[in-house]
Amino acid sequence: MDIAGITLKNPVMPASGTFGSGQEYSGFVDLDRLGAVVTKGVSLVPWEGNPTPRIMETASGMINAVGLQNPGIEVFIRRDLPFLRQFDTKVIINVCGSTVADYLGAVERLSVQGIDMLEINISCPNVEHGGIAFGQEPRMVEYITKEIKKKAAQPVSMKLTPNVTDITEIAKAAEAGGADALSLINTITGMRIDVKKRTFSVANKTGGLSGPAIKPVALRMVWQTCRAVSIPVIGMGGIQSAEDALEFIMAGAAAVAVGTANFRNPCAMPEIIGGLEKYMEENGIRDLKEISRYYRNAKRVFFTGANPFVLSFDKLKMLAELVKKYYPKVQSIGCFARITDITPKTTEQLRELREIGYNSLTIGVEAGDEESLSFMHKGFGVKEILTECQRLDEVGMDYNFFYLAGIYGSGHMEEGVKNTAAVFNQLHPKIIVSSMLTIYPSSELYQEIQAGNWAEETEIEKLYELRMLIEGLAIDTYFATMGASNCVNVEGHLPKDRNRMIKWLDEVIGSVDETELRRYRENLRHL
Numbered sequence: 001m002d003i004a005g006i007t008l009k010n011p012v013m014p015a016s017g018t019f020g021s022g023q024e025y026s027g028f029v030d031l032d033r034l035g036a037v038v039t040k041g042v043s044l045v046p047w048e049g050n051p052t053p054r055i056m057e058t059a060s061g062m063i064n065a066v067g068l069q070n071p072g073i074e075v076f077i078r079r080d081l082p083f084l085r086q087f088d089t090k091v092i093i094n095v096c097g098s099t100v101a102d103y104l105g106a107v108e109r110l111s112v113q114g115i116d117m118l119e120i121n122i123s124c125p126n127v128e129h130g131g132i133a134f135g136q137e138p139r140m141v142e143y144i145t146k147e148i149k150k151k152a153a154q155p156v157s158m159k160l161t162p163n164v165t166d167i168t169e170i171a172k173a174a175e176a177g178g179a180d181a182l183s184l185i186n187t188i189t190g191m192r193i194d195v196k197k198r199t200f201s202v203a204n205k206t207g208g209l210s211g212p213a214i215k216p217v218a219l220r221m222v223w224q225t226c227r228a229v230s231i232p233v234i235g236m237g238g239i240q241s242a243e244d245a246l247e248f249i250m251a252g253a254a255a256v257a258v259g260t261a262n263f264r265n266p267c268a269m270p271e272i273i274g275g276l277e278k279y280m281e282e283n284g285i286r287d288l289k290e291i292s293r294y295y296r297n298a299k300r301v302f303f304t305g306a307n308p309f310v311l312s313f314d315k316l317k318m319l320a321e322l323v324k325k326y327y328p329k330v331q332s333i334g335c336f337a338r339i340t341d342i343t344p345k346t347t348e349q350l351r352e353l354r355e356i357g358y359n360s361l362t363i364g365v366e367a368g369d370e371e372s373l374s375f376m377h378k379g380f381g382v383k384e385i386l387t388e389c390q391r392l393d394e395v396g397m398d399y400n401f402f403y404l405a406g407i408y409g410s411g412h413m414e415e416g417v418k419n420t421a422a423v424f425n426q427l428h429p430k431i432i433v434s435s436m437l438t439i440y441p442s443s444e445l446y447q448e449i450q451a452g453n454w455a456e457e458t459e460i461e462k463l464y465e466l467r468m469l470i471e472g473l474a475i476d477t478y479f480a481t482m483g484a485s486n487c488v489n490v491e492g493h494l495p496k497d498r499n500r501m502i503k504w505l506d507e508v509i510g511s512v513d514e515t516e517l518r519r520y521r522e523n524l525r526h527l
């Protein structure tokens with residue numbers, strides 16, 4: 001398997017700081033068996049570490065405040081590196097520092113033969129910036145990654161701290177800085193108090209929590225990160241069995257690191273490797289990548305972001321090919337679309353798009369009333385809605401509509417709904433999703449109201465509007481209000497659930513108060 005251009009014989013490696021420099025464990029573990037050896041953190045100059053006691057057990061884990069004690073890079077290069085080079089495994093060097101210059105100096109010094117990757121521990125306090133860890137500020141993460149990448153002779157994995165509000169922000173910053181991979185998670189800041197001595201259990205007061213206690217947090221962060229970035233992730237935090245490792249791989253990790261478990265069971269890693277091999281054999285898996293995508297069994301894909309159907313026929317075809325490649329079981333591709341996105345495509349092209357999977361366009365028609373469509377500057381009218389959707393019907397491509405209650409304006413609602421129902425009734429939308437108009441003071445429509453050119457429907461009128469539309473729709477469809485803009489929710493299959501839906505709306509209309517509904521609308525901060 002490959003990570004950032006280096007090929008590992010398997011995805012298992014020690015987590016930095018829990019396996020010394022490899023030599024300490026070589027009596028228990030055949031280093032040739034490991035995907036890689038990750039060393040404990042090395043710094044440009046020797047670090048003494050923290051005062052003792054430095055380690056304390058916790059429920060399902062431990063707290064350590066070793067303080068990255070290490071003899072410095074020169075000793076490492078002279079003593080440890082030649083030892084590691086004897087083995088048929090990859091060598092990953094973990095680097096720590098307390099200033100940017102420290103990191104850069106170490107990275108430059110490590111541009112020697114026999115090192116396959118650098119792992120940069122950015123959980124260290126930045127002494128030039130009040131001691132806040134480098135890895136806690138996205139801007140600093142991007143900056144330091146960029147600088148390190150300029151100096152590094154090997155691929156770089158940034159090792160992230162979990163002691164942040166949003167791990168994906170940090171992960172994206174490292175990716176933006178040019179990181180080749182990410183390693184996560186480092187330890188979670190924790191504390192213990194010795195009640196007999198009435199003092200902190202470790203001399204540093206706080207320390208890093210590791211071991212099985214942190215596994216659910218680590219897994220969640222790895223999963224979030226894998227969805228946020230496209231560089232590979234080395235997942236770690238509480239892994240002690242093959243099943244734990246599989247969880248990380250299924251969450252999207254390309255490889256896994258085993259830390260605290262090595263202290264309890266020095267043979268944890270070979271056992272995990274054996275367990276993974278057994279799992280692969282029993283489940284007919286040739287490459288663990290096959291299970292690394294959580295959604296690999298996905299049957300439907302939906303492209304979001306504005307209206308992807310605006311893309312040319314050729315680009316949509318290419319996207320469908322990519323979907324097939326990565327999600328072979330996908331049967332239907334959906335996306336948002338405008339009526340005007342359908343117009344430039346020939347019926348033959350629409351047919352081909354249908355054949356390669358496009359089968360669920362969600363179209364923002366908002367209404368089927370000529371006057372309202374032109375008032376909204378939609379760029380299409382009733383004729384275009386009918387022509388384009390009938391072409392979709394002809395090629396068998398399913399579509400849904402977005403409907404916007406309130407767009408007719410006071411005084412035009414009844415006529416508007418009637419027109420819309422007449423248009424929709426000639427078509428076959430699978431779903432009609434309804435939102436309610438909410439007018440913000442910054443909008444053009446607000447100015448129109450102020451100028452007396454347009455009057456808003458009352459909230460109760462909007463409920464009547466829904467009632468009328470549900471009553472007027474003579475087609476088989478699913479009608480659903482969705483999103484916060486709706487102060488009342490109603491949904492169901494038409495015609496089957498029509499009576500229930502109307503009864504519910506009548507009940508609401510008979511019991512709610514306009515000012516109450518208005519208050520709801522005015523307090524809507526987002527839709």
Ligand SMILES: Cc1cc2nc3c(=O)[nH]c(=O)nc-3n(C[C@H](O)[C@H](O)[C@H](O)COP(=O)(O)O)c2cc1C
Pocket residue numbers: 015016017018040041064066068094120121159185186187209210211212214236237238239257258259260261
């Ligand atoms: C005693 C100890 C020392 C550690 N030293 C380092 C280190 O030097 N550099 C680093 O990036 N992470 C270090 N870590 C963090 C681990 O590499 C790992 O990210 C963390 O412990 C979570 O994995 P685990 O729960 O499997 O131990 C250390 C962890 C422990 C317990």
